[in-house]
Amino acid sequence: MSKEDSRELGCEFIHVHEDIVDKVKEKIPDDDNLYDLADFFKIFADSTRIKILYVLLCSEMCVCDIAQLTNMTQSAISHQLRTLKQSQLVKARREGKTVFYSLSDGHIKNILSQGFEHISE
Amino acid sequence: MSKEDSRELGCEFIHVHEDIVDKVKEKIPDDDNLYDLADFFKIFADSTRIKILYVLLCSEMCVCDIAQLTNMTQSAISHQLRTLKQSQLVKARREGKTVFYSLSDGHIKNILSQGFEHISE
DNA sequence: TTTACATATGATCATTTGTTCATATGTTCA
DNA sequence: TGAACATATGAACAAATGATCATATGTAAA
Numbered sequence: 001m002s003k004e005d006s007r008e009l010g011c012e013f014i015h016v017h018e019d020i021v022d023k024v025k026e027k028i029p030d031d032d033n034l035y036d037l038a039d040f041f042k043i044f045a046d047s048t049r050i051k052i053l054y055v056l057l058c059s060e061m062c063v064c065d066i067a068q069l070t071n072m073t074q075s076a077i078s079h080q081l082r083t084l085k086q087s088q089l090v091k092a093r094r095e096g097k098t099v100f101y102s103l104s105d106g107h108i109k110n111i112l113s114q115g116f117e118h119i120s121e
Numbered sequence: 122m123s124k125e126d127s128r129e130l131g132c133e134f135i136h137v138h139e140d141i142v143d144k145v146k147e148k149i150p151d152d153d154n155l156y157d158l159a160d161f162f163k164i165f166a167d168s169t170r171i172k173i174l175y176v177l178l179c180s181e182m183c184v185c186d187i188a189q190l191t192n193m194t195q196s197a198i199s200h201q202l203r204t205l206k207q208s209q210l211v212k213a214r215r216e217g218k219t220v221f222y223s224l225s226d227g228h229i230k231n232i233l234s235q236g237f238e239h240i241s242e
Numbered sequence: 243t244t245t246a247c248a249t250a251t252g253a254t255c256a257t258t259t260g261t262t263c264a265t266a267t268g269t270t271c272a
Numbered sequence: 273t274g275a276a277c278a279t280a281t282g283a284a285c286a287a288a289t290g291a292t293c294a295t296a297t298g299t300a301a302a
Contacts, residue, residue: 024179025190029237034168034175036240037233041165046260047155050162054155058145063279069146076261078280097269097278107239112158114235116150118228119157167290184249197291199250218248218299 043087044111048072049080053108056090060102164208165232169193170201174229177211181223 029037044050051070055061061069067077081101084090091104150158165171172191176182182190188198202222205211212225 021186021190024176024182027179028172028175028190031168033237033240034171037236038166038168038171040236040240041162041171042259044162045159045166047152047159048260050155050159051149054149055145058148061145065142069142069149073262074279075263075281079260082280094269094279097276099279107235111235111239114228114232115158115161116154118232119154119161163289169290194292195249196251196293200290203250215249215299218246220249 040087043084043089044115046080048076049084050112052077052080052084053089053103053112056101056103057109057112060093060100062098062100066101161208164205164210165236167201169197170205171233173198173201173205174210174224174233177222177224178230178233181214181221183219183221187222 028034044053048070052066055066055069063077063081064074066072066081067074070077081090081092085092085101089103089105089108090101093100093102149155165174169191173187176187176190184198184202185195187193187202188195191198202211202213206213206222210224210226210229211222214221214223
């Protein structure tokens with residue numbers, strides 16, 4: 001590797017431990033997986049959605065119940081439920097005029113709990 | 122409760138199960154906690170940051186190494202490391218000109234793993 | 243103390259995201 | 273069928289976010 005190349009590459013550490021860097025490179029997940037992972041965490045990255053999930057943890061519920069419990073507009077909740085449904089964290093069941101939403105994934109409680117443990121430290 | 126009130130409140134379910142709704146209300150975490158929780162998940166809601174964390178999972182590393190491993194600008198990485206440091210997920214150690222970053226929290230691996238399990242289903 | 247390098251940071255810009263408003267769809271009951 | 277209600281949705285807007293660029297800070301060696 002010429003001296004010009006090494007300048008372009010950046011700090012000296014790269015050259016000293018180039019082999020280590022190469023090994024680490026292999027351990028990084030594919031870009032597709034990383035995007036999916038980020039998208040997954042994005043779902044929990046909004047307090048309204050977290051509230052909805054907490055509410056549904058207790059019992060299935062209709063849209064306007066959730067809206068009331070969370071002090072949010074029916075529209076806002078409906079939009080977020082759509083997001084949650086697309087992410088398959090939530091499922092819907094129609095009963096006459098009302099639509100009941102419930103969790104469609106048993107791990108949600110664990111994920112929220114683990115997050116909670118973290119911020120409580 | 123008058124008929125006018127009930128109309129304002131929304132769907133009929135509210136009235137039928139008002140007691141249940143009240144109980145659920147008690148189980149929702151405080152708003153402060155919800156915001157903190159959302160902020161916590163926000164950290165993992167970006168693929169660049171996840172990449173950085175994966176890299177640091179293997180070994181401590183300097184900024185430009187991370188930049189090279191992630192195919193990102195030194196500046197972009199530095200900005201994100203700042204975020205991660207403020208969230209106390211990462212700590213820095215200076216050695217001469219270079220600054221070595223490393224994970225400051227042992228749970229990060231678990232959190233990423235749990236997320237990964239999820240998207241692999 | 244000047245030079246070179248590693249990192250940090252402020253400003254800017256484009257993109258994404260969440261809410262609101264108005265309105266559409268779907269369902270029940272008179 | 274039409275009125276009333278529950279939910280869904282598209283458009284618009286404001287706020288948040290992440291990358292880039294230029295430049296500043298900090299450190300070591302000549």
